[in-house]
Amino acid sequence: MGTVVDFRSGRSVFGARDDDGLTRVELTWVEKKIEYWIRFGSVAQEKILDRHRRIVSFRPGTVFALARWAANDFGTIISRIDIVRAVAEGEAHQTLPFVRPGGDILLRSEGWPRVERVLQLIDGIEQLGIDPEAVSADHWRHVHNRLTAGQEPRAYTLDLHRAHLLRRRVQQ
Template identity: 50%
Template sequence: APGQTFGFVRWASNDYGTVLSRFDVLLAVGRGEPVTRFPHVTPGADVLLSISGWRKVQRVFGLIDAIEALGIDPCDVAPDHWRHIHNRLIAAEAPRPYSPERHSAWLARKALQS
């Protein structure tokens, strides 16, 4: 459904081990909105985070675990935070942790926009 955030894992291996490790956080968009095409995602989605390489993917999984430890569903996290994580990891910097305060601010902003 439009506005829904979800994770998309792509992984492949051969006889020698992992050959592809990729994780994307995507935002479902409405009809007529610009999209990036992904296999098995119709019609496509807005990309919030796109990471490849097992070490980076593993790091994102750790960040997701930390969000879940706060009692927050990662699908409800502010889209801006996923973009922040993407940008920081691409720059080889540590992303800021997500907090209950930031989440409350996101929920308030989302309520005002609807």
């Protein structure tokens, strides 16, 4: 899929993948109203649109966490976190709001108690000295499935991470 250009302005449309093959994520931050942020992941590019919005881009294969929270006058209306692997052009993917063209969704969690639990698990992985971006995709899927079933996920350990790195090295 190539670049889609607005015929009036000649500019690239955000909803399409540019020729650079990056996955783009639109982030919005309006204090105490809309707060979308990247919890982890190596950003390849960043474009500031205005004081409340920016677009960050990820290279194919990069794993990142997108957290979204929004509220109105009556309280929280959305609390969600998605852990996503950016896909290469032509690769199968799922669509996701604010992510273009989409990605391989490894974990999706909604509701503050579940989102908070995922954030705690990410903190725990970082306390082991492991970058959450480098964690096995299978582990994120495991966490998703266990939380969906209302069960506690197994902890990610240094031994599991070493096994993942060795398996990845052998597969290359």
